[in-house]
Structure formats: C-alpha cells, structure tokens
Amino acid sequence: MQFDIRRFDIYRKVPKDLTQPTLTGAIISISSCLFMLFLFISELKEYLTVDVHSVLTVDDPVKHSEKLPVFINITLPNLACHYVGLDIQDDMGRHEVGFRDNTIKEAINEEKGCRFESHFLINKVPGNFHISTHSSHQQPEEPDMTHIIHKLRFGMDLESGKDVEGSFNPLKDVDRTGANALATHDYILRVVPTVYEDKRGNIRYPFQYTYSYRDMMQMGHGGRMMPAIWFRYELSPITVRYVEKSKPFYTFLVMVCAIIGGTFTVAGIIDSLIFSAAEIVKKLEIGKLS
Numbered sequence: 001m002q003f004d005i006r007r008f009d010i011y012r013k014v015p016k017d018l019t020q021p022t023l024t025g026a027i028i029s030i031s032s033c034l035f036m037l038f039l040f041i042s043e044l045k046e047y048l049t050v051d052v053h054s055v056l057t058v059d060d061p062v063k064h065s066e067k068l069p070v071f072i073n074i075t076l077p078n079l080a081c082h083y084v085g086l087d088i089q090d091d092m093g094r095h096e097v098g099f100r101d102n103t104i105k106e107a108i109n110e111e112k113g114c115r116f117e118s119h120f121l122i123n124k125v126p127g128n129f130h131i132s133t134h135s136s137h138q139q140p141e142e143p144d145m146t147h148i149i150h151k152l153r154f155g156m157d158l159e160s161g162k163d164v165e166g167s168f169n170p171l172k173d174v175d176r177t178g179a180n181a182l183a184t185h186d187y188i189l190r191v192v193p194t195v196y197e198d199k200r201g202n203i204r205y206p207f208q209y210t211y212s213y214r215d216m217m218q219m220g221h222g223g224r225m226m227p228a229i230w231f232r233y234e235l236s237p238i239t240v241r242y243v244e245k246s247k248p249f250y251t252f253l254v255m256v257c258a259i260i261g262g263t264f265t266v267a268g269i270i271d272s273l274i275f276s277a278a279e280i281v282k283k284l285e286i287g288k289l290s
Contacts, residue, residue: 032267039259047252055241061195067121071153078144081105081114085135090127098135132228144181145227149174155207167208183215189233199244
C-alpha cells in the first residue's frame with residue numbers, strides 16, 4: 001500500500017460548491033479583518049516601543065572625573081547685565097567671585113534687564129553657586145533679583161525623544177517675577193547621579209535633581225544685605241541607572257498569531273450562532289420547528 005503524506009493534513013478542504021455564503025458572514029469577515037488590522041498595528045507600535053528599566057545602585061557613575069558640569073540659563077528682567085555675576089563656592093574651599101568663563105550676558109528691556117547663561121564645573125561635594133552683584137565694582141541702588149529660570153541642568157542633556165520619568169529640569173520656566181524685588185531667593189537642590197544607557201550601548205550621564213525654595217529679606221549688622229539667587233546643592237549617594245531594552249521578535253510573532261487565531265475563532269463562533277439562530281427563526285416562520 002502506497003504511503004500518502006496527505007493523511008497528515010489537518011486543514012481538510014471543503015469543495016467550494018458545498019459552501020454557502022451569507023450576508024451576515026460577509027459582514028463578520030470584513031469586520032474581523034478590520035479588527036485584526038487594528039490589533040496588528042497596535043501590537044507593532046507596542047513592539048517598536050523601547051522599554052526603559054530603572055535600577056538603583058550605590059556608586060559614582062562618572063568615576064573618571066571629580067567634576068560635574070552645570071548649565072544655567074536665567075533672565076533677570078529688572079537688573080542690568082553689568083551688575084550680574086556668578087559666584088561659586090563649596091566645602092573643598094573653592095570660593096570664586098565673578099566667574100566669567102563660558103558665560104554670556106544679553107541685555108533685554110532696553111538694557112534694564114539681562115539674560116544670563118553660563119556653563120561651568122563644580123566639585124562633587126556640597127556647595128553653592130549664586131547669581132548676585134557681588135563681583136560688580138558698582139552696586140545698584142535697588143538690586144531687583146526677580147527672575148525666570150529657563151534651564152538648570154546638571155551633567156549631560158538627556159537625548160531628545162527620550163521619554164523617561166524623572167526630574168531632569170524641574171526648574172524649567174520657574175517664574176519669580178512676582179516676588180519681592182529686594183528678596184533673596186534660595187533654592188536647595190538634591191542632585192541624583194543618573195546613567196542612561198540606550199539599546200545600542202551608548203551611555204550618557206543626565207543627572208537629575210529635586211528642589212525646595214524659599215525667599216527672604218536678609219539683614220546684616222549694618223542694615224540690609226544685597227539680595228542674590230542662591231542654588232545650594234548636595235549629591236545623593238544613590239545612582240539611578242536607566243537601561244533601554246527592546247522586546248524580542250518572537251513575542252511579536254506570538255501576539256500576531258494570537259490575534260489572527262483568536263479573531264478567526266471568535267468570529268467563527270459568532271457567525272455559527274447567528275446562522276443557527278437565523279435557521280431556527282426561518283423554521284418557526286414556516287412552522288417546521290419540531
């Protein structure tokens with residue numbers, strides 16, 4: 001007896017002339033195809049989305065450097081640029097008044113205000129930097145330190161398009177122009193070392209931070225002290241590490257098979273139920289239901 005491999009066919013074919021098309025079946029078939037297309041596009045979008053996993057560690061992510069870059073961009077709408085300066089000091093004994101490297105001042109409001117921008121390095125120890133008039137040879141009569149912070153960044157910028165929950169620039173667009181003109185502004189910052197590794201293995205260090213704020217009128221022995229905008233910082237010993245991970249391709253294939261198989265199965269059940277119900281109604285109408 002000759003062996004016939006067709007015996008293993010579990011998808012036996014029914015001759016087309018033995019099948020009966022129906023309007024309901026056509027509607028269900030079209031709806032099923034549209035539904036499968038919607039699910040396929042949704043699953044493809046989900047598969048192409050990169051998952052970002054976060055892990056907490058206790059280490060220094062930038063071991064090769066004892067310095068941390070800082071970038072600040074701030075507007076003082078009521079203080080002329082020749083009064084504005086940046087001072088930096090920390091617990092290692094650094095005390096720099098009137099930092100000028102990598103600093104840009106742009107006059108605004110008919111030279112009555114100033115847009116101040118600077119990029120500088122700080123030691124990885126507690127300290128502060130502040131915007132003040134301390135480095136100016138001539139002090140203003142009414143130093144108005146009301147301001148708008150456009151950006152304050154520690155470490156590298158997070159790449160554009162990366163959607164990560166975190167406090168990478170929480171002071172963005174903070175507006176203190178409604179504060180007392182002669183008040184000192186005090187920001188206390190908690191800087192958290194952060195590592196971001198993309199799926200290609202590239203590593204960036206976009207440090208994040210949280211802050212609290214207070215404003216106050218400072219008084220010295222000889223009367224009122226000159227106001228300033230203080231940023232007092234300390235680094236957290238905890239490092240947050242973000243790692244991008246792509247979904248394996250087999251999970252996408254499994255979901256596609258589940259979408260196709262599940263939709264066809266459910267659609268077939270619905271079609272059979274509707275067809276059977278329609279047949280029963282027809283027999284009732286002609287009185288042949290027994």
